[in-house]
Amino acid sequence: MIRQKLRGGFVVYCPMGCKIRVSERHRGRTGKCPRCGSPFFVPLKPVRKTEAETAEAAAPPPEPGVFGKWRGWMENVHLHAVVPQKLKIKADSLLKDFQAVDLAFSEDGLLLVTLVTAAGLFGANEKKKPAVRAAVQQHLATVGKLDGLPAPAQRLYPVESLKQFSMAQPTPPDVDSLFAGVPVFGTNRIAVKLPKLGDETAVHYLSFSLSEFREFTARLAAAGGPDNLGADTDVPLVDNYQTFKCHYTDQVVQELIGLPYYQADKSFSLQLSGWRCGKCGLVVSEDARKKEKIGGLNGKGIAKAVCPKCKGKFGNHPLYSLAAPAANPTATPAMP
Ligand SMILES: [Zn+2]
Ligand SMILES: [Zn+2]
Structure with a gap:
């Protein structure tokens, strides 16, 4: 009986590499590996598309996070402006000292947009943020130019400067750290040093959680920045x-x-x-x-x-x- 049921089935592998025999009726479903408990997915059958369907697929709906030529929109990333003389070398000293910025990439480089300047009285400006964000995205999608962007501040890191982005926390071995290895951006947060724009005195950093950092570095590399930023540190770039x-x-x-x-x-x-x-x-x-x-x-x-x-x-x-x-x-x- 059981053997008959299994006939016509096929083999899939769980993410840990265990061999699992499944049957046709499991296609498109998620299961738990009976050996190691890892979740796995049984792929759907490849479907042959009609010509009409292929044409439809060629004009995909707008991709989320894309506004005009700007893509990979990330919200509320921490931007730190650090004046080295004023820096306190102490764990978490910069954790709350940041401006939340939205960011996006294009062939022009990396755009950081400040949507509201400060929290405002009783967080009033924070409440305006979604509307300002929508207006900025609308402007980028329709007008396209950065001139006249309806936001209080913006920073554009030109595409040729992206290669200079470097790890600041954790510091790769044999790189001199301004922070002497102290997690000033918050324990187990990840910070990237940005090149200077013009003759500004402050040094700017972006700091991330792990998931944000993974998303950012993938976008950065695709836009012409360093490949595998952070690979020489203990940051897990993929799940291992x-x-x-x-x-x-x-x-x-x-x-x-x-x-x-x-x-x-x-x-x-x-x-x-x-x-x-x-x-x-x-x-x-x-x-x-x-x-x-x-x-x-x-x-x-x-x-x-x-x-x-x-x-x-x-x-x-x-x-x-x-x-x-x-x-x-x-x-x-x-x-x-
Ligand atoms: Zn023991
Ligand atoms: Zn397994």
Whole structure:
């Protein structure tokens, strides 16, 4: 019976590379890998398009974030104007010292737009922001020129200056840092130094959360800026895992590399995948820990719990992975 059901099925791979056999009826659906728990997608069948459909596809609807020749619109990125003589070399000293700007790229370079100058009384200017943003985007889409942009301030970094954008936090090894390695832009935020425009005295920086930084550097590279900005630091430019096998179940336990950057960015949701013994490196999945009641039912006592292998104290070394995207109840079958 079962064998017959599987006939006509095909093989897909989960993001961790496990082989999963699925059947035709699973196409277009999301499942959870039975081996490692990673979410995976079963691709739809390639559909042959009619000529009319192909013509329709050739004129796609306006891409989000595109206004005239400006693309990759990002809202409320932190712009810091730093006067080196006034700088306090202290963690987080510039965290709240920024102006929120919107930005976009074109073949002319990078445009930073200040939509409102200050918060205003009781945040009044902040409330005006969406209307000012809409007017600026409308202007770029229709008039096109930066002259007459209906915003209080703008900065254009010409395309030939994009190559000079460089990492400021974290600082790559063997690069002299003005900040002496202190996270002045906020712990586990990422900052990029911008070249000077004209003879201004302040040095300008943009600072980002991890997800913002990934989006920005991809756009920057595509616009002619440096490739792989940040690749020589510990910033995880893509999601990477170290994988372990659970001591009890042989289940794969994933540890996200570069965890502090994810923890500092609210757009990621993390899940506890397991625990590592601080003494011998033994790894136990969270499922197995619960089952074996290491550190009690909820794991609160794990630091003092006895390691099943080395008999030393387990210590408090949680491992985290990215949580599966929120399940869509209509599209998520129990699989396989
Ligand atoms: Zn898997
Ligand atoms: Zn141990």
